[in-house]
Amino acid sequence: MSPLYDAHNHLQDHRLLEELPDILSAMQDVGIAHCVVNGTCESDWDRVLELARANPELILPSVGLHPWKISSRSDNWLERMTSAITSDPGSVYVGECGLDRWVHDPNIEEQKEVFVSQLTLAAEHNLPISIHCLKAWGPLLDILKKNHLPDRGFLLHSYGGSPELVPELVDLGAYFSFSGYFLRENKGRVREAFRRIPPHRVMVETDAPDMLPPENHRRYALKNSGVAPMNHPANLLSVMEGLAKTLEIEESQLRSLISKNFHSFFPVKLS
Numbered sequence: 001m002s003p004l005y006d007a008h009n010h011l012q013d014h015r016l017l018e019e020l021p022d023i024l025s026a027m028q029d030v031g032i033a034h035c036v037v038n039g040t041c042e043s044d045w046d047r048v049l050e051l052a053r054a055n056p057e058l059i060l061p062s063v064g065l066h067p068w069k070i071s072s073r074s075d076n077w078l079e080r081m082t083s084a085i086t087s088d089p090g091s092v093y094v095g096e097c098g099l100d101r102w103v104h105d106p107n108i109e110e111q112k113e114v115f116v117s118q119l120t121l122a123a124e125h126n127l128p129i130s131i132h133c134l135k136a137w138g139p140l141l142d143i144l145k146k147n148h149l150p151d152r153g154f155l156l157h158s159y160g161g162s163p164e165l166v167p168e169l170v171d172l173g174a175y176f177s178f179s180g181y182f183l184r185e186n187k188g189r190v191r192e193a194f195r196r197i198p199p200h201r202v203m204v205e206t207d208a209p210d211m212l213p214p215e216n217h218r219r220y221a222l223k224n225s226g227v228a229p230m231n232h233p234a235n236l237l238s239v240m241e242g243l244a245k246t247l248e249i250e251e252s253q254l255r256s257l258i259s260k261n262f263h264s265f266f267p268v269k270l271s
């Protein structure tokens with residue numbers, strides 16, 4: 001069977017720090033070949049790049065400014081991001097970035113400006129970009145239609161939009177990644193959306209330590225879970241199994257499909 005590929009996680013998250021060696025070996029045990037580690041603000045980019053240098057076989061680094069974190073940005077954030085992605089061309093991606101109107105008091109105009117800068121950077125270098133979108137599909141579509149997009153397409157991570165939006169997003173070049181959170185009973189509409197996505201545009205992710213899958217889809221738990229339980233990155237295996245059931249296809253077939261999609265979107269060598 002093809003190995004597993006996590007299109008989106010946050011291994012740099014300080015909540016994972018203490019258990020990281022165990023986490024990395026569990027990821028290896030379940031057969032994860034690559035994962036894309038997404039920075040969310042300037043202060044975690046160095047950590048993302050450092051993790052990728054220490055684990056070059058596993059980790060593909062991505063640096064971005066998340067819509068929740070834009071107020072922390074420095075005056076020269078874009079220069080810093082540009083130099084991170086151009087230092088080793090093609091090996092550092094863009095994201096997590098995007099739009100969010102779910103947060104309390106979102107400054108959507110400022111979010112749009114910051115997102116468009118990152119989208120433009122990805123388009124100029126034809127780099128993979130990982131996009132977060134919550135309750136902001138109208139503004140996102142508007143931006144995607146008006147701006148130059150990377151020729152390779154873009155990734156909508158933890159896609160939670162409606163099934164009806166899928167065809168338009170596909171035409172614009174979207175890939176969609178499914179996270180285990182959507183295996184919850186009340187997320188039937190998201191699973192319906194994934195049944196409408198063409199097979200060559202589907203990926204899976206954990207978004208660990210966030211987007212915790214329901215209990216019956218969690219094989220791994222973090223020891224140091226603190227107050228709220230967190231998502232273990234090795235739960236990717238359960239996400240894959242859950243998506244195969246949702247799409248009513250064999251797990252082995254879904255694995256080879258996702259391996260192909262992952263490699264067409266992210267510029268990595270086949271392993």
Ligand SMILES: [Zn+2]
Pocket residue numbers: 008009010038096207
């Ligand atoms: Zn994320």
